[in-house]
Amino acid sequence: MSHPNLVALATITRREVTRILRIWAQTLVPPAITMTLYFLIFGNLIGSRIGDMGGYTYMDFIVPGLVMMAVIQNSYGNISSSFFGAKFGRHIEEMLVSPMPNWVILGGYVAGAVLRGLMVGVIVLGIAMLFTRVRVPHPFITLATVLLGATIFSLAGFINAVFAKKFDDVAIVPTFILTPLTYLGGVFYSVDLLPQWASTMTHANPIFYMVNAFRFGLLNDSDVSMTLAFGLMLGFVVAFSAFGLWLLKRGIGLRS
Amino acid sequence: MTTVPALEIRELRKVYATGVEALKGVSLSVQPGDFFALLGPNGAGKSTLIGIVSSLVNASSGAVKVFGIDIGTQREAAMRLLGLVPQEVNFNFFEKPFDILCNYAGFYGVARTEARRRAEEELRRAQLWEKAFTTARTLSGGMKRRLMIARAMMTKPRLLILDEPTAGVDIEIRRGMWRILREVNAAGTTVILTTHYLEEAESMCRNLAIIDRGEIIENGPMKTLLSKLDVEGFLLDIDGELPAELPHIEGIALHAEDRHTLDLEMPRAMHLNQIFARLDEAGIRVRSMRTKTNRLEELFVRLTGSKEAA
Numbered sequence: 001m002s003h004p005n006l007v008a009l010a011t012i013t014r015r016e017v018t019r020i021l022r023i024w025a026q027t028l029v030p031p032a033i034t035m036t037l038y039f040l041i042f043g044n045l046i047g048s049r050i051g052d053m054g055g056y057t058y059m060d061f062i063v064p065g066l067v068m069m070a071v072i073q074n075s076y077g078n079i080s081s082s083f084f085g086a087k088f089g090r091h092i093e094e095m096l097v098s099p100m101p102n103w104v105i106l107g108g109y110v111a112g113a114v115l116r117g118l119m120v121g122v123i124v125l126g127i128a129m130l131f132t133r134v135r136v137p138h139p140f141i142t143l144a145t146v147l148l149g150a151t152i153f154s155l156a157g158f159i160n161a162v163f164a165k166k167f168d169d170v171a172i173v174p175t176f177i178l179t180p181l182t183y184l185g186g187v188f189y190s191v192d193l194l195p196q197w198a199s200t201m202t203h204a205n206p207i208f209y210m211v212n213a214f215r216f217g218l219l220n221d222s223d224v225s226m227t228l229a230f231g232l233m234l235g236f237v238v239a240f241s242a243f244g245l246w247l248l249k250r251g252i253g254l255r256s
Numbered sequence: 257m258t259t260v261p262a263l264e265i266r267e268l269r270k271v272y273a274t275g276v277e278a279l280k281g282v283s284l285s286v287q288p289g290d291f292f293a294l295l296g297p298n299g300a301g302k303s304t305l306i307g308i309v310s311s312l313v314n315a316s317s318g319a320v321k322v323f324g325i326d327i328g329t330q331r332e333a334a335m336r337l338l339g340l341v342p343q344e345v346n347f348n349f350f351e352k353p354f355d356i357l358c359n360y361a362g363f364y365g366v367a368r369t370e371a372r373r374r375a376e377e378e379l380r381r382a383q384l385w386e387k388a389f390t391t392a393r394t395l396s397g398g399m400k401r402r403l404m405i406a407r408a409m410m411t412k413p414r415l416l417i418l419d420e421p422t423a424g425v426d427i428e429i430r431r432g433m434w435r436i437l438r439e440v441n442a443a444g445t446t447v448i449l450t451t452h453y454l455e456e457a458e459s460m461c462r463n464l465a466i467i468d469r470g471e472i473i474e475n476g477p478m479k480t481l482l483s484k485l486d487v488e489g490f491l492l493d494i495d496g497e498l499p500a501e502l503p504h505i506e507g508i509a510l511h512a513e514d515r516h517t518l519d520l521e522m523p524r525a526m527h528l529n530q531i532f533a534r535l536d537e538a539g540i541r542v543r544s545m546r547t548k549t550n551r552l553e554e555l556f557v558r559l560t561g562s563k564e565a566a
């Protein structure tokens with residue numbers, strides 16, 4: 001922990017985590033409430049009338065998707081609001097004038113956002129385990145999926161924040177892109193139920209692979225192969241990281 | 257001498273995306289240990305220049321070296337030597353001063369325990385220790401400015417650049433800030449500051465540059481520049497009212513500031529006796545007299561005023 005870049009990386013990460021804990025009512029409580037409602041309504045009230053889905057009770061079936069959805073939304077939201085807030089409040093300049101290399105800035109913010117995703121994931125999965133009999137048969141795959149999924153959507157949130165010029169801009173992308181992708185990514189249904197064309201389209205949705213990798217981790221069952229799912233997720237991490245670093249290097253939206 | 261300049265700027269140009277040409281080929285050199293003033297009217301390009309040096313603004317062309325290190329090719333090494341106090345407050349209002357300072361040092365790689373030690377030291381020096389653990393948003397304007405100086409000192413910069421550090425700060429606090437800056441400079445840090453309080457520059461800075469509309473129009477030692485001034489101005493308080501017709505005195509400019517005050521501008525070479533004699537003849541009795549402007553202000557207005565509206 002003595003290299004200046006590692007100290008800097010730890011500083012940003014610590015600052016992000018401090019922020020998450022300081023505003024816990026905005027960061028950690030809402031996903032817990034949303035999840036509880038989802039379980040009560042979709043799982044209990046409506047789910048009991050739906051019957052089995054892919055061989056599981058509906059409630060069990062939706063757990064992986066709901067947890068993954070919370071992880072994705074919170075990682076994305078953490079970095080987009082924190083990084084855009086730093087731009088808006090100008091304290092981003094503290095980092096831009098410092099000797100930190102770009103990968104440290106990106107790495108620190110992503111680490112903070114991934115930790116938020118992880119915290120939320122643990123909370124939400126904990127709630128799910130109260131309501132269902134879902135356990136974690138593949139802890140390694142479960143954790144790896146959470147980390148990769150959170151990383152991908154942190155990076156996406158970062159890119160969103162770099163281009164954002166006003167707070168609306170960090171709200172619009174989640175509403176028009178992230179939420180539809182999540183809902184159409186097989187969180188609430190098995191793709192087997194879809195007509196051929198819709199199923200094909202779902203296979204172009206990155207969230208579909210995360211949800212399925214996660215479903216494998218929790219339910220030992222998936223619509224896709226794990227090799228494909230992890231290969232794709234790693235591909236997204238590489239592509240989004242490269243793009244994020246390029247944006248920082250060019251100073252787009254950051255240096256005039 | 258072959259000392260490497262603390263700051264060397266060559267042919268720096270900046271054209272913003274809006275098409276504004278903020279810097280039109282600026283060259284400047286500041287020696288190590290100097291206390292340097294960068295002066296200029298609003299919109300002259302001071303903050304742009306400082307922005308480029310601190311890597312917040314991308315130059316359109318030209319080169320900047322900090323202690324011989326090119327910021328274009330070795331940004332990280334150059335930034336390690338630099339401390340910046342920006343014109344606009346730019347810390348996170350929701351954090352506490354102590355955390356702001358520790359985190360800032362962390363960005364520069366200063367380990368946490370050392371950062372905490374320095375944060376206390378700097379907050380005490382800036383007389384902000386009582387506010388160390390309150391939300392930064394609740395600090396007064398002057399406290400916020402002092403906090404930014406304390407923050408910049410956290411990394412022990414060799415070159416400290418301050419963009420209007422004393423704007424909107426009362427005279428007592430301003431004096432406190434000057435004391436700190438003198439102390440910092442005496443300890444070996446090169447200081448560059450911009451200010452609109454010219455007496456501040458005159459009393460503290462050894463060298464200066466005046467920038468106007470993106471160009472350096474004067475640059476050199478404060479003393480040399482001030483000695484160039486060949487005109488002095490006074491305000492005379494008159495007993496009774498001034499006559500409608502003022503006497504004409506060869507070589508000097510007289511005009512009524514109001515009915516009891518006379519504005520006088522005269523060449524240094526001229527004697528006041530001559531002028532008083534002529535005023536006496538005209539029945540104008542001078543009760544008291546004061547220097548019209550601070551000398552640097554005079555120079556500044558002379559150099560930039562003809563072009564400036566305000």
Ligand SMILES: Nc1ncnc2c1ncn2[C@@H]1O[C@H](COP(=O)(O)OP(=O)(O)OP(=O)(O)O)[C@@H](O)[C@H]1O
Nearest residue numbers: 256272274276278297298299300301302303304305
């Ligand atoms: N981000 C920007 N985009 C476009 N134009 C800019 C930007 N920043 C500054 N300018 C323009 O560049 C010119 C120089 O501005 P700058 O802020 O460098 O002046 P300054 O000398 O610091 O003035 P002041 O004393 O008011 O702080 C001005 O015409 C200003 O409008």
Ligand SMILES: [Mg+2]
Nearest residue numbers: 302303343419
């Ligand atoms: Mg300025």
